[in-house]
Amino acid sequence: MADGVKPRVKVPKTASAGEAVTIKTLISHQMESGQRKDKEGNTIPRSIINRFVVDFNGQNVIDVTLEPAISTNPYFEFEAIVPESGDFTFTWYDDDGSVYEETKSVEVS
């Protein structure tokens, strides 16, 4: 696992049934592009998060393919429908095989 990878997710704690909510996510990651060279002139190998998936109670919200042109500390903002109380799951897939996960519960009132 890349060092110090830390997700941040912003989701409202409550919503009404069927409401559209705005979700923001940020994860600490260098997103090494594979284009840079080190001091000795050797290419620094690519090491990025290549996929980001958000589901709610098992149903998909968004599934993103990331390329090296996504900035350091990848940020995403999008909207999801909350049909009932449940859990958002956020999953980031690293080139090195690591998987970073976060869960946020939403209460439908």
Place this chain on the structure above:
Amino acid sequence: MKLTRRETLFIGMGAVVAATVPLPALASVEDAVAAFTGGADVGSGGITLSTPEIAENGNTVPVEVSAPGAVSIMLLAAGNPNPDVGTFNFGPLAASQTASTRIRLAGTQDVVAVAKMADGSFVRTANEVKVTIGGCGG
């Protein structure tokens, strides 16, 4: 280098516009679009791309793309060494076909967005982003 018919065609077109657009980037953008669309016709309208007119630093350029009714939207940066940026695939619980992220741009160039709509059609748009460099190179 082995050339396919498509590449040859684009090199021919590229010669016409080579004065303004770097040829390899143009060719690979069109390749990426063709791979996404399977060669289908690409229309315009129904897709909105929001980008800054001027980015103070190309390392972190905010972009938002929206295409109501899309199943997926692909972003490309025409002037990057590798034009691929990312693809948003919207699931059944997406409240809108809108997403924002932050991208890297190697210099002033076009950002291109192509959306695949639910009926299988494609639309495309592009914005130019001017990327500035700092004061004394600092």
Place this chain on the structure above:
Amino acid sequence: MKKAIAISSGAAALCLMVTPLLAEPDDDSLVINEELQMVTETEAPDHLEYVNTIYSGWRFRTDETQALQLDDFDNPAMLTVDAAIDAFNTVDGSEGKSCASCHAGPEDFAGLTASMPKVIDGKLVVMEDLLNNHRAKAMGAEPWKWSGQEMQGMVALIGLQSRGMPVDVAIDGEAAPFWEKGKEIYYTRYGQLELSCANCHEDNYGNMIRADHLSQGQINGFPTYRLKQAKLISKHNRFRGCIRDTRAETFAEGSDEFRALELYVQSRGNGLSVETPAVRQ
């Protein structure tokens, strides 16, 4: 032939070629998280002879860069601040202690950053000194690297506790000789380009230096997340970058010269809000 000279010393020409495209800072108002109103423009402190109004660097940035600081969730510096909260509670060093062993929480340090640097026991001390001293004496821990993300994350976390408070550093009494030294550095021309801090940040703020909108070089938002490096940047690292770009041998991060310059530059921002951690280009 004047033109040929300008071309041969191209960097000098570019650095001095300022055009009055955007002569002023913009009129935007900085409210963080829709509740915390920041002072980004105020009357200059009395000791400033040539400037009437001081402005936060935020006012010189584009709307897109400004937006990154409006909401703590959008601010990428907060990732490093989050890591510093973990570090605050993590035992490190031979004494088996964390910051939290002695300090209830980062909130205990509200107001500290607004008054730093300050003289303690006859020495001018900046936040990095305080942190490494405590790590060495109380924790028996290895010092952090000056501009490393562990150090700057913690400097930012402590600074965040003063966010919104006015910068108010003392420049008289024991601080006076250090402040005088810092002022001298500020007005000294360095490097092959023979530029002082004042040439750009006092004489030409608001003007363009190539494509860059020159600010007053205020440091009330440091450590700051700089988009160029995509990480938290220390005050001394920024000083070093500026002096390097004049093509000079620069002072080291953590040198007494930069401590003095930090005190002086901070005092030029007396009255602006602490913005730590800010976001800049």
